[in-house]
Amino acid sequence: MLELDKIINGDCLSVLGTFPDACVDLIFTSPPYADNRKNTYEGIPIKHYVDWFLPISNELKRVLKSEGSFILNIKERTVGGERQTYVLELILAMRDQGWFWTEEYVWHKKNCYPGKWPNRFRDAWERCLHFTKQKRFKMFQEAVMVPMGDWATKRLAKLSDTDRIRDESHVGSGFGKNVSHWLDRQYVYPTNVLHLATECANRGHSASFPISLPTWFIKLSTEEEDLVLDPFAGSGTTAVACIKLNRHYIGIEAKTEYRDLALEAIEKARNGRKKARIPDPQMSLRLL
Numbered sequence: 001m002l003e004l005d006k007i008i009n010g011d012c013l014s015v016l017g018t019f020p021d022a023c024v025d026l027i028f029t030s031p032p033y034a035d036n037r038k039n040t041y042e043g044i045p046i047k048h049y050v051d052w053f054l055p056i057s058n059e060l061k062r063v064l065k066s067e068g069s070f071i072l073n074i075k076e077r078t079v080g081g082e083r084q085t086y087v088l089e090l091i092l093a094m095r096d097q098g099w100f101w102t103e104e105y106v107w108h109k110k111n112c113y114p115g116k117w118p119n120r121f122r123d124a125w126e127r128c129l130h131f132t133k134q135k136r137f138k139m140f141q142e143a144v145m146v147p148m149g150d151w152a153t154k155r156l157a158k159l160s161d162t163d164r165i166r167d168e169s170h171v172g173s174g175f176g177k178n179v180s181h182w183l184d185r186q187y188v189y190p191t192n193v194l195h196l197a198t199e200c201a202n203r204g205h206s207a208s209f210p211i212s213l214p215t216w217f218i219k220l221s222t223e224e225e226d227l228v229l230d231p232f233a234g235s236g237t238t239a240v241a242c243i244k245l246n247r248h249y250i251g252i253e254a255k256t257e258y259r260d261l262a263l264e265a266i267e268k269a270r271n272g273r274k275k276a277r278i279p280d281p282q283m284s285l286r287l288l
Contacts, residue, residue: 002019002020002023002250003250004227004248004249004250005239005248005249005250006250006251007233007236007239007250007251007252007253007259007262007263007266008250008251008252008253009253009254009256009259010252010254011254012056012231012232012252012254013055013056013059015231015252016056016059016060016062016063016231016252017059019059019062019063020063021062021063022062022063022064022065022066023063023065023227024063024064024065024068024227024228024229024250025065025068025138025221025222025226025227025228026068026069026070026071026217026218026221026222026226026227026228026229027060027064027068027069027070027071027228027229027230027231028071028073028214028217028218028228028229028230028238029071029072029073029229029230029231029232029233029238030072030073030074030209030232030234031053031056031072031074031231031232032044032232033074033075033076033077046077046079046084046086049086049090050086050089050090050093053090054090054093054094054097056231057070057094057097057099058097060229060231061097061098061099061133063229064133066133066134067134067136067137067138068132068133068137068138068221069102069130069131069132069137069138069139069217069221070099070130070131070132071105071128071129071130071131071217071221072127072128072129072131073107073126073127073128073129073209073213074087074090074126074127074129075087075123075126075127076088078120081117081118081119081120087127091129094131098133099131099132099133100131100132100133100134100135101129101130101131102130102131102132102135102137103130103192104127104128104129104130104192105127105128105129105130105192105193105194106125106126106127106128106192106193106194107125107126107127107128107194107196107213108124108125108193108194108195108196109124109125109126109196109197109198110124110195110196110197111197111198112124112198128194128213128217137221138221138222138223139220139221140219140220140221140222140223141189141220143219143220144189144190144216144219144220145187145188145189145190146187146188146189146190147186147187147188148182148185148186148187148188149188152182152185155179156179156182156183159179159180159183163178163179163180164178164179164180165178166178167179194213194216196210196212196213196216197210197212198210209237210237211237211240211241211244213237214228214230214237214238214241214242215241215244215245218238218241218242218245218247219245222247224245224246224247225246225247225248226247226248227247227248227249227250228242228247228248228249228250229249229250229251229252230249230250230251230252231251231252232252232253233251233252233253233258233259233262234253234258234261234262235258235261235262235265236251236261236262236263236264236265236266237265238251239251239262239265239266239269240265240266240269243266243269243270243273244269244273
């Protein structure tokens, strides 16, 4: 029987082999990027990256439920002034493996430091690739809705006749919209660009992502008590997000020191949740 809410220290491919079929609701992870941060995870040579990852993605496909989702946070490297193509090659190889490449989200790092190189500027984004096993899958779009925005105040104040119908684009693009559908709405659906700040304190890990990143996808793809897997758990950010959102988690981490960091973060999150549940005696007296 699969034991929930734990971080397993070991090689993810070996550990995944012990899992039963179709037991996970969501996989969210950020694996080592090719040749990046060699001091953290030795690095995977660019020319071997796809071959290294495909056995792992095959196991992930096996353990994922049919209606589940796999979110892969990844970014290609630039070498010799040229963008490398291993992420694109991996997408194509995973499609051949039987995955549906359902969507691509862009994580915009809104607090990214400026910088430049001779032929480019600093990256302020990373990919979040959304894979599924079938075309129909669990997705709770209302859970990630965003405020309407200031643009609506003036735009919706006075609607024309064409604003009240699905007005086709005059340039023949095939796109059209009925502006009146936004009347009286406080929240709307987001785009596939996530404007989230980077993690400023790495907590002893060189590749930490902000808790807001897994949180967004956990809300989008799961319900309470669902199981989320992070096969490259790092400092435990995905697990902490699960605790805060009342989801179960399993993390796999190859390095003992990072597993220990994850356990510390998890214990802190659990203690914080317990304190949040303890009622304030003074508040109880005031209510009486």
